[in-house]
Amino acid sequence: MRFLAVLLVPLVLAEICPMENHAVCNTGHLACVCSVSQEDENPVPEVSCNALIARDLETGNFPVVSVEFTLKNSADALEEFPEEAFKDKISSSLRVDEEDIVVLRTSCQGTDDTITVQFVILKKDTNSSALPFAIEDLIDAQSITTRMKAMGHLDEIANLDVDSIEYTDELVDLEFDPSNLELIFKAVLLFLVFGFFFILGIWKLMKKGDEYADDLQKP
Structure with missing residues (x-):
């Protein structure tokens, strides 16, 4: 019976992953859908986060900071990704304005115990209303990644355990296709x-x- 209970737990508990609803990241004019859930039959409530950035026309790539969290021991009481706490931690650690942090993806990628968050940070002189953002409008994602990796206290962000912090130009798919x-x-x-x-x-x-x-x- 204990084995069956373990199997049923992911089916009945409300947790961050798997996502049951479309996820909207950021606020105001930067609000966008950063993850599409196959279980949510409602139309997406905002534009895709792809609309915020000028991706490569051939590959669809765009340089971002990618943070992977493990949810096994740190997300029992959470029903959605704590974006506000995440931005607050990044803002205070990197000494950037919280409003300049733009989350583009929060994806479970078909798993129950990990979530990948991809984001960029606007330069101070960037007009946040001038969409889409070009690479030149943003602080270099690779340098941000290097700084974050050097900070020992970022092994936990927003009360979630950090598994890895990487630079990548490959955006996670908005909708996971199992x-x-x-x-x-x-x-x-x-x-x-x-x-x-x-x-x-x-x-x-x-x-x-x-x-x-x-x-x-x-x-």
Whole structure:
């Protein structure tokens, strides 16, 4: 039974991952959808975060700082990524204005225990209303990554354990597209779990019926 409980926990608890709703990052005119959930049937509430940046026309790439968090021991009470606390920590650590931090992705990438956050930081003289942002409008993502890696206290941000901080020009997909094999595995797992409880329920009913029949036959 303990094994079954472990299997069912991810299905019933509200946690950051997997995401049940589309995620919106930033506020005001920079508000944008930074992750699309397949489970959310509602239309996306804002423009895609892709609209904020001038990505490479051929590859779709754009330089960002990518932070991967592990959620195993640090996100039990959270239902969504704590963006405000994240920006506050980055702002105070790098001595930049919180309003200049622009989150482009918050993606679980099909997992239950990790979330990847990708962001950029505007230069002080950048007009935040002049969209989309070009690479020249931003503080160099590689230098930001180097500074963050050198800061020992950034092994935890917004009460979440940091697994890695990397520079990359490959943006995580807005919508995770699971493989057919993964979907089949999840479907089989659900079938086995609920099938077990269905059979268990029938067995208990039959057992009670037999006990009732035995009681009737007693003198």
